[in-house]
Amino acid sequence: MWIQHVFKILLFFCTLSFLIVMLLIFNYVHEKNQKMQVAKDHAQQETLEVTKQINAIFDELSSIAHTIADDISSGQLQRQELLKRLNETLATTPNLFGIGVAFVPYVNHPQKRLLTPYYVSREDKKQLKKDLLQVFTVPITYFDSTKNSKITTGMVFIDYLSSDIKTLMTSLELGPSGYGFILSEAGVFIAHPIDDYTKNRQTIFHLAESYHDNALRRFAEQAIDGENGVINYIDQLTGQSAWIFYQFIPSTHWSIGVVFFKNILETNSLRQQLIWVCVTVIIFLVLLVMLIFRVDKGRTGSLWKVVIVSSLLLIAGIGFIWYLAQTASFQEQVGSTMIVDNTGLEKFLLSQSADKEEFFYVPTGIFIESIKFPDIDVNDVTFTGYIWQKYTDNIHDGLSRGFSFPEAQSSEMIESYRLKKGRTEIIGWNFNAVIRHQFYHAKYPLDRRELNLKIVHKDFDQNVILIPDLEAYKITNPTVRPGIKQEVVLPGWLIFKSFFNYRSNYENTNLGIENYAGYEDFSHLFFTIFLKREFLAPFITNVLPLVIISSILFSLLMWLGKTSTFIRSLIGLFFGILLAHIRLRGSIMTPELLYLEFFYLVIYCSLLFTTISFFLYRYRISIGYYRDGLISKLLFWPMILVSSFIITVIVFYI
Numbered sequence: 186m187w188i189q190h191v192f193k194i195l196l197f198f199c200t201l202s203f204l205i206v207m208l209l210i211f212n213y214v215h216e217k218n219q220k221m222q223v224a225k226d227h228a229q230q231e232t233l234e235v236t237k238q239i240n241a242i243f244d245e246l247s248s249i250a251h252t253i254a255d256d257i258s259s260g261q262l263q264r265q266e267l268l269k270r271l272n273e274t275l276a277t278t279p280n281l282f283g284i285g286v287a288f289v290p291y292v293n294h295p296q297k298r299l300l301t302p303y304y305v306s307r308e309d310k311k312q313l314k315k316d317l318l319q320v321f322t323v324p325i326t327y328f329d330s331t332k333n334s335k336i337t338t339g340m341v342f343i344d345y346l347s348s349d350i351k352t353l354m355t356s357l358e359l360g361p362s363g364y365g366f367i368l369s370e371a372g373v374f375i376a377h378p379i380d381d382y383t384k385n386r387q388t389i390f391h392l393a394e395s396y397h398d399n400a401l402r403r404f405a406e407q408a409i410d411g412e413n414g415v416i417n418y419i420d421q422l423t424g425q426s427a428w429i430f431y432q433f434i435p436s437t438h439w440s441i442g443v444v445f446f447k448n449i450l451e452t453n454s455l456r457q458q459l460i461w462v463c464v465t466v467i468i469f470l471v472l473l474v475m476l477i478f479r480v481d482k483g484r485t486g487s488l489w490k491v492v493i494v495s496s497l498l499l500i501a502g503i504g505f506i507w508y509l510a511q512t513a514s515f516q517e518q519v520g521s522t523m524i525v526d527n528t529g530l531e532k533f534l535l536s537q538s539a540d541k542e543e544f545f546y547v548p549t550g551i552f553i554e555s556i557k558f559p560d561i562d563v564n565d566v567t568f569t570g571y572i573w574q575k576y577t578d579n580i581h582d583g584l585s586r587g588f589s590f591p592e593a594q595s596s597e598m599i600e601s602y603r604l605k606k607g608r609t610e611i612i613g614w615n616f617n618a619v620i621r622h623q624f625y626h627a628k629y630p631l632d633r634r635e636l637n638l639k640i641v642h643k644d645f646d647q648n649v650i651l652i653p654d655l656e657a658y659k660i661t662n663p664t665v666r667p668g669i670k671q672e673v674v675l676p677g678w679l680i681f682k683s684f685f686n687y688r689s690n691y692e693n694t695n696l697g698i699e700n701y702a703g704y705e706d707f708s709h710l711f712f713t714i715f716l717k718r719e720f721l722a723p724f725i726t727n728v729l730p731l732v733i734i735s736s737i738l739f740s741l742l743m744w745l746g747k748t749s750t751f752i753r754s755l756i757g758l759f760f761g762i763l764l765a766h767i768r769l770r771g772s773i774m775t776p777e778l779l780y781l782e783f784f785y786l787v788i789y790c791s792l793l794f795t796t797i798s799f800f801l802y803r804y805r806i807s808i809g810y811y812r813d814g815l816i817s818k819l820l821f822w823p824m825i826l827v828s829s830f831i832i833t834v835i836v837f838y839i
Contacts (some may be wrong), residue, residue, distance in 0.1 A: 191481040199308065199472035208467045213458040218762060220452070228445040229415070229430055235365065235431040236441050243320060243436040244279045249284070250323040252342045257325045257620060267303045275305050280306055283344035286325070298310045307343060318375065320345045320437060329537060341648050347383060350376045352527070354441075364526075372409050372437040377524075379660050404429055408440040418444075419752055424425055425664060456509055460838055467502045467722070467830075471495045482775075485815065492819055500824035503833050510837045512629045515682065515715045522708070524653055524685045525661045533687060534650070545584055546648060548575040549640060550654035551712050553669045553683075556636070563623050565594065570670075571601065573613035575654060585809075586612055587643040588651070593618045598705065626775045628836060630723030633728070634678070636714040651710040653685040668712060682715040723781070730765060731784050734758055738795050740787075751799055755792060762788055783832045791825055 251640040253270065255263035262270060267802050271284050283306030321343040326335040354365040367376040372389045381387070391712045404416050406432040415430045473492045478487040524530050528615045534546070553570040572588060588598050596618035617640070626632055642649035663684040675682065687708040727824040741754055755827040766785045773779065798817035 192476070192479075195472055195476050195481065199476055201467035202465060202472055206330070209458065209462045209465055211463060213455065213714075216458070216483065217455055220455075221447075224445065225415070225428065226507065227426065228443060231640065232365075232430040232432050232443045234442065235443075236434055238353060239367075239439075239441065240434050240436045241352070243345075243434070245278070246281060246345065246827070247321050247323075248283070248344050249278065250321045253284075253286070254323040254325045257339070257341075258599055260325055262348065264303075268305065271303060271305045275307070280345070280349070281343065282346045282349070285344075287342070288325070288339035310656075318345045318347050318350075320393045347375060351383075365441065366407060366442045367434075368405070368440045368442065370409055372405055375439060375646060378662070381659065390442050391501055404442075405432065407431070408433075412439070414598065415552070415612060437748060453513075456513055457838055459509060460506060460834060463505050464834060467498050470498050477555070478812075487817075488819055492822060496822045496826050499823075499830045502830055503826075506833050506837050507631060510628065511717070515635070516614065521711075521713075522687045523663070524655075524687065525656055525663065527766060528653065528730055530652060534652070538613045545581060546652050547581065547584070547649060548654040549573070549651040549710065550657045551587065551638070551640070551668050553673065553712075553714075555670075556675050556714070558675075564624050566622055567617070567619050567644065568636075568638060569617045570641070571613055571616075572598075572616055573654070573657075574651075574813050576612070578608040578609045578610075584647060584649065585643045586610075586638050587614075589643055590616075590618045590639065591641055592619065592637075592639050593620050595619045624775075625777065626770070626773055626779055627777045628782055629773060629779045630718055630720055630727065631837070632717075633681075634716040638712040640712065641711050650708075651666045653710070655685075677719050678716045679719055680714060681717050683715075684713055686711050686713055709720060727765070727769060728783055728784070731762075731788055731796055734762060734788060735791065735825055738791055742795050742798060742818055742821055752796075755796055755799075759789075761793055780836045783836075784829060787825055787832075791821065792822060 221278065224439075240712050253274070255268075267286055271286070274284055283304060285304030287303075319340075322342045324337045325339040325341065326337050328335055350367060364378045365376070366374060366378070366382075368389055369375050373386050374389065377383055382392075384504065385437070389405040390402065393399070393405060400416070400418055404418070407416075408415065411433045413432050413515065415428050418427050418429045419425070419828060425446045427444050427446045430445065432441050433439075433440060471491075471494075474491050478490045480487055480491055487744060504814075520528075522533050524533065549572065551570065551572050553568060555567075555569045557567040559565055574586070574588065576584065576586060587598070592808075598614045598616045600612065601615045602613045620636075620638065622634070622636065624632075624634055640651055642651055655661055661684070663682040666680055666683045668685075669680060688711055689708050690761050717722055737758065744751075766782070769779070769781065769785075801817070
């Protein structure tokens, strides 16, 4: 009778756990889809808005060019009035860089060339020719009644700056990693975060061929054919999954593309929901296995099958949570503002002060050549590399040249070069600095590190804000690790991201300086690097021996009472584990209890469990002697794995 009750209880809890699993999965999928849809709608809206802006600008320029061409063709605008008209147009059209008129030679007088270009531009901007785009050329015509056809006598042309297009593209609010680009009707990059693409007039088809990327080629063909839409894509620059939204720009026959990375959807809330799904799925599957193998009947073979399957499920659950921990996105500090483009920088500076004339802005760049941790895993980090600054005459007059690392235990700066380019002086230093960090090792060997270099100007008594010299970097996407040498080797660690950011700094003293800016809520420039620990080496060194020791313990338990060296074997294993534990604590100097140490504690408990099982069996106590110690043998692996799984859930849930 009791067997039927056990079966019904198992069936009830199995059904209940299944319903809970379905509910949790539904909530997870619903929240993720909702976040994804909101993100897609936002990116789509941003794409449409910037397309409208660009189209409106070029519609206006096209209208201007056609109006002037029509007025010349009709005779309303004479050549002697051209320059005046062009200057008036330039003055009233802020989006226009240059406008001109050129006539076809010999078209009116076979003996006279009469190629007379009329051109005005905003020459004060001193833009290079490579930065100019001739976006419109409108023919000037007249109707020849003798030939009964239109004759082209010249053209009106409009010049626009590619840098102005890039500024429009950086106004896209796509998070710290997204970016936009523009293609001509031939597939040539007109705007892109990588300047070389636009300077070299590279085509998207050439890029697709170099990466052997058929998806990019299909996208390019659809975009330049005037289609609108969105595709899923693996970005070749970052290796991340992304959407590419594309829109046709009717006024120029260009296409705009917007890359929006999906990793920003990976929130801590979704990760926690996945952990709960993992827990409930394992509970459901264990209960289902118990029903399938009818543990209620108590057959030894069925019990062992349940133990084996349950153990494998728990191992899979631990591995899944490790995977979530390794792939989770980094959490930025509260009050930190990541800077990846000039638009974000401008917004941040405006938020700092409405009166920008109160501050000096000094462009500053950094290039890290090496990062080194001490042999013992402590909190000191040594950085070497280059830092450069740009000072402009009449703007930075009265400022000292130089910087400092206020958080460095020791630092050394040697001037490496000093260049003069127009009114701008560029000074570069080679530096070596040891920075103390506060690392948290509680999740070792799945822990991460955030390295920070706080950079301030030498003149504390001046309102100096250091700004990132973003133009000095080929691309500033954090996942491409700007500012770090590609060959940097950091044993045991993977460099995940690098970026500039600002953090609010409030100090309760003015350091004796009356105008010290840091006395108030002042933001300082940081260069931040995210690191992930390589998991394989710690696993082989620390986790694998524990697995082997657990297997030996289980073997001893299976031979319970059949060996005379049982206790001596346990003592030997105990000292082996103890020495390994001491070595682990010696390699990581921290007062925290490490995640990996919990496994040692579990093995200590399993040693104690095995010892107690031995004495229960030896003195024939019923619970230990029942069916040749079957209860102790069945409980061994579930005890270790359930404990390890619960510890893993608790540590990585936060």
